[in-house]
Amino acid sequence: MSRVKRFFRTYTPFTRAGMQEMVAYRANFLCFLIGEIMASFIMYFVWKAVFDSSGSETFMGFTMEDMVVYLFITFLAGYLTYSDGAFTVGEEIIDGSIAMRMIRPCSFEMCFLFQELGNRIISVSMIFVPIVAGVEIYRYVQAGEVRFQPIYFLLFLLSLVFAYMISFYFNVCYGFMAFFFKNLWGTTLIKETVVNFLSGAIVPLAFLPAGLANVLNFLPFASLSYTPVMIYMGMYSYSEIAWRMGLQIFWLLVMYGLSKLIWRSAVRHLSVQGG
Amino acid sequence: MEAMIYAENLRKEFKKIIKEPGLKGAAKALFKPNKEIVTAVDDISFEVPAGEILGFIGPNGAGKSTVIKMLTGILTPTSGFCRINGKIPQEDRKNYVREIGVVFGQRTQLWWDLALRETYSVLKEIYQVPEEQFKKRMTFLNEVLELDSFITSPVRTLSLGQRMRADIAAALLHSPKVLFLDEPTIGLDVVVKENIRSAIRKINEEEGTTVILTTHDLADIELLCERIVMIDKGRKVFDGGLSELRHNFGDVRTLRFELVNGPDFKLLDYRRRFKLTDDDVSAERDGSSVTVRFDTAKVSVEEMISYTLSTVHVKDLNIKDVEIEEIIKKLYRREVSL
Amino acid sequence: MMRYIRLHRIFIAQYLKRLMEYKVDFMLGAIGLLIAQGMQLIFLGIIFSAIPALKGWQFEEVLFIYGFSLVPKTIDHLFTDNLWMVGYRIIRKGEFDKYLTRPINTLYHVIAENFCVDAFGELLTCILLLAYSIPKLSIPFHWYTIPLFLIVSIFATLIYTSLKIMTSAISFWTKASGHITHMLYMTNDFGKYPVTIYNKAVQALITYVIPFAFTAYFPATYFLTGKNPLFCLGGTVIAGTVLFLLAIFVWNRGLRAYESAGS
Numbered sequence: 109m110s111r112v113k114r115f116f117r118t119y120t121p122f123t124r125a126g127m128q129e130m131v132a133y134r135a136n137f138l139c140f141l142i143g144e145i146m147a148s149f150i151m152y153f154v155w156k157a158v159f160d161s162s163g164s165e166t167f168m169g170f171t172m173e174d175m176v177v178y179l180f181i182t183f184l185a186g187y188l189t190y191s192d193g194a195f196t197v198g199e200e201i202i203d204g205s206i207a208m209r210m211i212r213p214c215s216f217e218m219c220f221l222f223q224e225l226g227n228r229i230i231s232v233s234m235i236f237v238p239i240v241a242g243v244e245i246y247r248y249v250q251a252g253e254v255r256f257q258p259i260y261f262l263l264f265l266l267s268l269v270f271a272y273m274i275s276f277y278f279n280v281c282y283g284f285m286a287f288f289f290k291n292l293w294g295t296t297l298i299k300e301t302v303v304n305f306l307s308g309a310i311v312p313l314a315f316l317p318a319g320l321a322n323v324l325n326f327l328p329f330a331s332l333s334y335t336p337v338m339i340y341m342g343m344y345s346y347s348e349i350a351w352r353m354g355l356q357i358f359w360l361l362v363m364y365g366l367s368k369l370i371w372r373s374a375v376r377h378l379s380v381q382g383g
Numbered sequence: 384m385e386a387m388i389y390a391e392n393l394r395k396e397f398k399k400i401i402k403e404p405g406l407k408g409a410a411k412a413l414f415k416p417n418k419e420i421v422t423a424v425d426d427i428s429f430e431v432p433a434g435e436i437l438g439f440i441g442p443n444g445a446g447k448s449t450v451i452k453m454l455t456g457i458l459t460p461t462s463g464f465c466r467i468n469g470k471i472p473q474e475d476r477k478n479y480v481r482e483i484g485v486v487f488g489q490r491t492q493l494w495w496d497l498a499l500r501e502t503y504s505v506l507k508e509i510y511q512v513p514e515e516q517f518k519k520r521m522t523f524l525n526e527v528l529e530l531d532s533f534i535t536s537p538v539r540t541l542s543l544g545q546r547m548r549a550d551i552a553a554a555l556l557h558s559p560k561v562l563f564l565d566e567p568t569i570g571l572d573v574v575v576k577e578n579i580r581s582a583i584r585k586i587n588e589e590e591g592t593t594v595i596l597t598t599h600d601l602a603d604i605e606l607l608c609e610r611i612v613m614i615d616k617g618r619k620v621f622d623g624g625l626s627e628l629r630h631n632f633g634d635v636r637t638l639r640f641e642l643v644n645g646p647d648f649k650l651l652d653y654r655r656r657f658k659l660t661d662d663d664v665s666a667e668r669d670g671s672s673v674t675v676r677f678d679t680a681k682v683s684v685e686e687m688i689s690y691t692l693s694t695v696h697v698k699d700l701n702i703k704d705v706e707i708e709e710i711i712k713k714l715y716r717r718e719v720s721l
Numbered sequence: 722m723m724r725y726i727r728l729h730r731i732f733i734a735q736y737l738k739r740l741m742e743y744k745v746d747f748m749l750g751a752i753g754l755l756i757a758q759g760m761q762l763i764f765l766g767i768i769f770s771a772i773p774a775l776k777g778w779q780f781e782e783v784l785f786i787y788g789f790s791l792v793p794k795t796i797d798h799l800f801t802d803n804l805w806m807v808g809y810r811i812i813r814k815g816e817f818d819k820y821l822t823r824p825i826n827t828l829y830h831v832i833a834e835n836f837c838v839d840a841f842g843e844l845l846t847c848i849l850l851l852a853y854s855i856p857k858l859s860i861p862f863h864w865y866t867i868p869l870f871l872i873v874s875i876f877a878t879l880i881y882t883s884l885k886i887m888t889s890a891i892s893f894w895t896k897a898s899g900h901i902t903h904m905l906y907m908t909n910d911f912g913k914y915p916v917t918i919y920n921k922a923v924q925a926l927i928t929y930v931i932p933f934a935f936t937a938y939f940p941a942t943y944f945l946t947g948k949n950p951l952f953c954l955g956g957t958v959i960a961g962t963v964l965f966l967l968a969i970f971v972w973n974r975g976l977r978a979y980e981s982a983g984s
Contacts, residue, residue: 135900136897136899136900137900139900139901139903140900140903142904143900143903143904143905143906143907144907146904146907146908146910146911147907149923150910150911150913150914153914153918153919153923154768154775154914154918156918157775157776157918158768158771158772158775160776161772161773161774161775161776161777162771162772293750293753293839294746294747294748294749294751294752294753294839295749295753296753297749297753297754297756297757298749298752298756301756301757302756304760305760305763310760310763310764311763315767316767397980448981452818452981455821455822456821456822457818457821457979457981458979458980458981459977459978459979473977476821477824477826480821480822480824481824483822485822490815490816490818490819492822494735494739496739496742496743497735497739501735501738504731505731505732505735508728508731509728509823509824509825509830510823510824511724
């Protein structure tokens with residue numbers, strides 16, 4: 109028990125620092141967010157035009173109402189599970205300050221994780237409620253009844269936590285790419301675009317050709333946002349939810365193991381570089 | 384003829400948002416930011432004749448850099464004005480900066496990823512230096528600042544000393560009439576410092592360049608400047624020659640006695656003998672010698688020597704000149720009122 | 722003027738030398754942008770596989786407008802990318818001092834110092850889209866079509882660049898404004914699609930307030946239909962000019978408010 113206590117005592121200061129940082133840069137954050145959510149609004153109009161033009165109530169199994177929920181909850185999930193870890197790790201590797209992390213008596217990625225959690229706590233409190241409330245009000249107005257399902261919502265939250273952890277370890281792995289590239293801008297852009305597509309953030313995976321969609325459903329990227337969003341929308345049965353979450357846990361373990369493996373070889377690489 | 388640099392009642396105010404610590408403070412700042420006006424430079428006037436090297440000194444945060452930034456046209460004064468080389472920097476910036484050179488020791492103006500030589504070829508175009516003159520100038524700067532050994536290296540690989548020499552050369556490429564140096568020797572070792580000082584001296588002597596330099600290294604001042612302006616908390620507290628500074632602010636002398644039996648402070652008690660405080664006299668052991676610093680306004684050199692000679696066996700005696708550093712330290716600590 | 726053109730050549734030459742040092746990174750940047758655009762096109766492809774037209778717009782027409790929107794965006798990205806750094810870093814860290822001690826226009830100097838070759842990823846997408854869509858569309862072609870296209874592209878670029886200048890200049894007062902530039906810049910994606918798909922409020926916003934509709938949709942519809950040249954092209958010219966003058970004004974006011982960094 110005391111080990112757990114000690115663990116939290118070591119890392120909660122990082123969370124507090126993360127929260128303060130977020131509060132200090134709240135204006136930047138809000139502007140950034142408004143810019144990002146603009147893309148969801150554009151997509152909304154595009155889909156609206158699509159539904160208007162198709163003359164049918166559903167498009168590949170989605171109603172317009174589903175589409176709106178999909179767009180904004182995907183945005184929310186994408187934002188909440190987005191991890192900066194990669195960039196920070198990468199930048200610290202490039203400027204050499206990663207060495208400072210290694211001399212501290214605490215786990216390197218735990219420091220990042222807890223600091224980011226602090227960040228998330230603040231940003232969640234700023235955007236989570238407005239977006240979920242907005243989506244639910246929209247659904248209520250469209251359908252004339254409350255569509256919000258608490259059980260699915262709770263499962264969605266749980267799935268989101270898995271998604272965040274997968275994203276975190278995936279990005280830590282990616283951050284080590286900085287050993288090979290001096291400038292992370294290009295690779296980050298490629299990574300983000302590809303992950304976005306593979307995770308269903310640009311087009312729902314259900315809209316893709318069946319063969320491709322099946323493959324993508326099994327890849328870790330679907331676990332990042334598609335799985336939680338589908339749970340929120342009530343698209344999955346309980347048994348399907350169970351094995352999707354099982355898949356999330358599987359990928360989480362894989363990413364965790366991979367990050368450990370890369371970290372170990374990276375430390376060796378670092379000492380070779382330092383001479 | 385008007386002075387090369389003329390500053391009248393320069394004043395600069397900044398708005399500062401006061402942040403309170405912690406989450407609560409940040410939350411409070413969200414609704415009601417606490418603003419305060421800070422006067423960084425408060426009514427400073429001075430002039431510098433052409434060809435002079437002026438030392439600009441003061442403790443950290445005194446407003447030195449702010450003054451330099453107003454003189455170079457980077458900042459606009461809140462009130463007051465300056466005229467350099469007959470031009471007001473803020474009015475005709477582009478023409479004005481053609482005739483000045485600026486070096487900020489903490490920052491480089493060189494192109495980071497390119498070979499040093501490339502920076503000069505870009506600056507040549509920016510300042511429109513004719514090819515012929517450029518070649519001559521590069522030869523001269525090479526000779527004074529010894530750039531040859533690293534001119535083909537990328538700037539990011541240069542040592543701090545090399546980078547500083549390269550930056551000074553960049554500021555001099557277009558043969559400016561006035562050179563502003565903001566802490567040109569910061570972080571450098573003694574040899575490089577001397578190197579840079581002699582380059583500054585040479586350029587000043589050969590080309591009559593007017594130089595303003597800020598520094599924390601008082602050796603820079605003693606070796607380069609005939610005149611200093613000292614500011615503190617945004618106000619000018621002294622303006623004059625070095626000898627004047629020595630004369631006005633307590634003539635601190637240092638005597639060094641080498642003793643036969645080594646110093647014995649039971650015998651040698653300067654404070655009790657002359658009824659002085661620690662500020663007016665200090666004695667330090669240095670091997671078999673003793674070094675005494677004292678204010679000649681309180682005790683004469685003669686009295687000091689005769690007391691020491693009569694108390695202990697003295698082998699040798701050495702009188703040092705007034706150390707400017709002592710005076711300035713005192714001024715910084717506000718022990719001398721002005 | 723000649724002097725600035727000459728200077729620009731030198732800046733670009735220096736940039737290319739730097740590029741050679743970081744070849745791989747820049748390649749990756751360009752590939753990244755190419756992929757990003759490609760994903761958007763897959764999205765359009767999926768939509769049009771299910772419907773014949775989007776609010777009356779044919780697939781090729783939508784591609785043409787999309788491709789057209791990339792023309793000013795690419796030019797702006799290629800030449801003025803350094804403005805982002807003004808809002809994110811240059812002013813906050815006091816690096817702007819350097820520009821103020823040089824005898825050339827500060828705005829020009831900041832812009833000229835960088836040249837963003839990553840934009841070739843967008844340029845390639847743009848060329849592919851136009852090359853694919855134009856032959857399939859019956860675009861009325863006259864002797865003045867190409868000169869008109871070039872002129873309108875310049876003014877459309879000015880819309881982009883001016884908005885970037887203005888939002889970057891905000892950092893002269895606030896120290897950092899990259900996030901504001903980002904916020905405004907993201908609205909440019911509204912211009913990629915036919916504006917008729919938006920509701921009235923959004924249409925008004927992107928026509929009269931942040932006139933991104935004039936960077937693609939309006940000029941592109943003129944080239945598609947030959948109708949309304951006065952509004953479609955004139956609007957672009959006026960919006961570009963007015964915004965540019967405003968941007969210069971804001972920038973110059975900002976210079977006076979610049980507070981540098983440190984003491």
